[in-house]
Amino acid sequence: MKTFQGPRAELTTHGAAVGDLLRLWRERRRISQLDLAITAEVSTRHLSFVETGRAKPSREMVLRLGEHLDVPLRERNHLLLAAGYAPVYRESALDDPELGTARDAVRQVLAGHEPYPAVVVDRLWNLVEANSSVSLLTEGSAPELLAPVPNVLKIALHPRGMAPRVINLGELRADLLGRLRRQVEATADPELVELLDEVRGYPCDQPVPEVEIPSHGNIFVPLRLWHGEQELSFFSTIATFGAPLDVTLAELAIESFYPADEATGDYLRRIKENA
Template identity: 70%
Template sequence: MSITREVMARTRQRDIALCAMSTATAARAPHEPFGELLRQWRGLRRVSQLDLALTAGVSTRHLSFVETGRAKPSRRLVLLLGEHLEVPLRERNRLLLAAGYAPVYTETSLDAPELAVARQAVRRLLTAHLPFPAVAVDRGWNLVEGNASVTMLLSGVSPELLRPPMNVLRVTLHPDGMAPMIVNLGEWRAHLLGRLRREVAATGDERLVALLEELRGYPCEQQVPEVELPAPGDIVVPLRLRGAAGEELSFFSTVATFGTPLDITLAELSIEAFYPADEATGRAVTAWQA
């Protein structure tokens, strides 16, 4: 069995167990003050109480009472506020629980029959991208699925880092992972940490905060730019790798997500596909796959 298939098989078993645990945990989660959560999300989105009230079609007085706990929001209002504040589905369930209502958004394992069509779509995208590497990751950047060419990127990575849940960012930036093979480690590190900071700001996910702090602690001998600036000829931030034969491979990536997800698993799933940034890389990857 290849490294990629073994990792994915173990990951699928873990995901099935975690989805079941997540559902049970949500059902018995302690109620947090709804008003406090709502204020936190208003702060993250930089939306005033007045603006939110106008958008949601309620009076500022009522919204103020809801935030201070003097009034209980209706289920409809909770969902409406979550929609207008663009709260992720997982956190909308938390808002519902805090207001005394049952969660409405499910979290289903990707291997469950209900997500068979979505799973097939993900695997088609990954397979169609061959011979170039592509991965599907969850919100925590844990590997959900990957195509056969991912093995090429994982060559030389410590087996400890490949154990499920295999975190793609950890594998990329860890000194025992891909970091020694990344020619432009400082630039790529700045790019990934910037993306992660933006995701922390968008979701408020404490797990992502912890991951960001962990990654920041990894050593990097190269200068890490504070602002992403293009090098001559670059239109995107490239990933430049040193190949097994000493050649330099250059990739850029695109990210795809489900457009209208109503399940937490699908809402948090993204597919990152790597394309050759030059003809030499394209030829090298094609030859490796053959």
């Protein structure tokens, strides 16, 4: 099992008024003042005063509005700071003893998923941990893509990464960029915007569908790639921690790959048995 550590990054929302930030989050979620007031059980008048800066929200009000607006924990801390309160959600290092139980659970998931690949990524798609089978996917990638902080999107789509071995690169590109765009829309994270700008600039010699229309029998977008002379086909599932109260945990995601056909499953099991 491999462990990768990367630098933390801060968003650039410091200095903005809490009312302006709350209004931006409400507009981003396409929720009216009336609807938010009803769900958060606050008067529309008071909410309007908070957004315009005529009233200072209490600490509990900031947290309540952040929850109802589904604001990421990192940004809820920024809302609190903008309102003059201390952050309440910790951002622990991955090796923090406080995260020991969660870290052990993640590693059990990764190890138990062998011989199929599984990765853990942070909010920026940086590779945090991976099981040994992930080497089947990253094999042949340029060293600069694998260190110092591997990024799974860059590895997947870069012409010196997995891309030359991906049989359905156009489909995969559309799926990954679509996921990243939705993440940008949900979080407004400027670092994700930079990542999106970079990876969509990578070349692709296949048509990239604007709208994914499944062909007969398809129920997911597969990852199809060559490993030597063997064609492998995978689908994946994504798991996150339920109700996390730590920024680091809230931003972790486990993506587990499963064989999409019997030939891929048999091939991976043989590799494991012969290792």
